[in-house]
Amino acid sequence: MKSPEINSLFEKNYKKIFRLALKMLKNYEDAEDATQNIMQLAYENLDSFRWEAKFSTWLYRIALNHIYSYSNKRKKQQKNVSKLNYSFPDSGNPEKRIYTEELFKKLDEIIEDLPPKQKEIFLLRYYSNLTFKKIAKILQKKVGTVKSSYFFAMKKIKESFKKKDLLDFEEQL
Amino acid sequence: MKCIKDKELMDYFNDELNKTRKKEIAAHLDGCKKCREKFREWQAIFSLTKDYVEKDKEDMQIPDFNMSKLKTISDETAEDSSFSLMRYWIKPAIAVAAVVILSLTFLFFPAKKDNLPSNDNFLVLQDDFMETTVTQVDSINIAYLEEALLQEIYSDDELRKQVLSGEFRDYYDIIMDDMRYNELEDSDLELLEKELNKLKTS
Structure with missing residues (x-):
């Protein structure tokens, strides 16, 4: 069963799962460790x-379960979480750069503070590039429920x- | 045309609307200042979010992945299969057992599916990997499940504290949420029916 096709399925999904793990665990080492565990x-x-289901749906279910249990375990160990920093190239308008940096930091904080279910859907949508239908399949929820959670996240x-x-940032840039 | 709801604007920016509806919205925006303002706000948020995510993804240094590493570890752990079993399968099984004990009185067949017999002697279980199984509840099973539940409580310090301080309900809710009985997919229901028929004929 472990054919080249299987290998490519793993490789295809690795990056997306890693990004999800990194955003949820907020630590490179943990994300690498968790992703490796998930693949293993x-x-x-x-x-x-069961091959009648889609491989990626199955893999994401494993991934989410594992990331949550990893994060719970980490909370028990009270391990420090490193903040991810953004590096901006120095070229261009420095005022614009500082302003964009501010906006990104603000957005980062808001996403971090989203309720867990909304955050999960937001990350699956943006960091794993999944459709609402696919997210609904993974979470075993109705598409409408997923879209509502996403809507509330965006509204927040x-x-x-x-x-x-800060809503006039488009004009300020 | 009525003013456009936020939800529909969100669908617009997620490309979830058909061409006709998009045209209708564009026409409405031309004549409605209030909706135009709302549209502009959403547009700014979606564009900022997109830029932020792109930048964030760009900055992520994703380590290389190769299957051969996986295989080697797999071979090494093959000898210690009891460990991986304990870690990945027994735990979910015990979590399922915990719920079973707590929920013996209210059964899990979705009410809307009339064709499934609502028989108190059967339980529908789903583990962490969303595998669905049907179990017949008899005295042997109940004894096993009780033992599994006690072991789970006994082996986990935090859980034991929670039980003693009456916070077990939270744990129970988390498991219930994970199991999501009411949202079984059609394929799961088909499997259930098959399993039930097998059990009935045996």
């Missing part, structure tokens, strides 16, 4: 995978920017 776990349990982002009078 999927690899060892390939025999139990919008309201936070509005509250701080």
Whole structure:
């Protein structure tokens, strides 16, 4: 069963799973460790995978379960979480650069503070590039439910920017 | 045309609307200042989010992945299969068992599926990998599940504290949420029916 096709399925999904793990665990070492574990776990349990379902759906379910248990374990160990930093190239308008940096940091904080289910859907949508239909399949929810959570997440982002009078950033840039 | 709802604007920016609806929205925006303002706000948010995510992804240094590494580890751990079993399969099984004990009274067949017999002697279980199984509840099974639940509580310090301080309910809710009984897919229901028929004929 472990053919070249299987290898390519793993390779195809590795980056997306890693990005998801990194955003959820906020630490490179942990993300690498968790992603490796997820791949290993999927690899060892390939025999139990029912091939009528899509491989990536199955893999994402394993990934989410594993990332959550990894993060719980880490909370128990009270391990420090490193903040991811953004590096901006020095070229271009420095004022614009500083302003964009501010906006990105603000957005990063808002995403970090989203309720877990909304954050999960936001990350699957943006960092794993999944459709609402696919996310619904992975989470075993209705497409409407997934879209509602996503809507509330986006609304929260919008309201936070509005509250701080930051919504006119397009004009300021 | 009525003013456009936020939800529909979100669909617009996620490219979830058909061409006709998009044209209707564009026409409405031409004549409605309020909606135009709302549209502009959403547009700014979606464009910022897109830029932020692109930048974030660009900055991520993703380590190389190769299958051969996986295979080597797999071969090494093959000898210690009891460890991986304990870690990945027994735990979910015990979590499932915990719910079974707590929920013996209310059964899990979705009410809308009338064709499934609502028989108190059967339980529908789903593990962490969303595999669905049907189990017949008899005295042997109940004894096993009780033992599994006690072992789970006994082996986990935090869980034991939670039980003693009456916070077990939270743990139970998390498991219930994970199991998502009411959202079984059609393929799962077909499998259930098959399993039930097998059990009935045996």
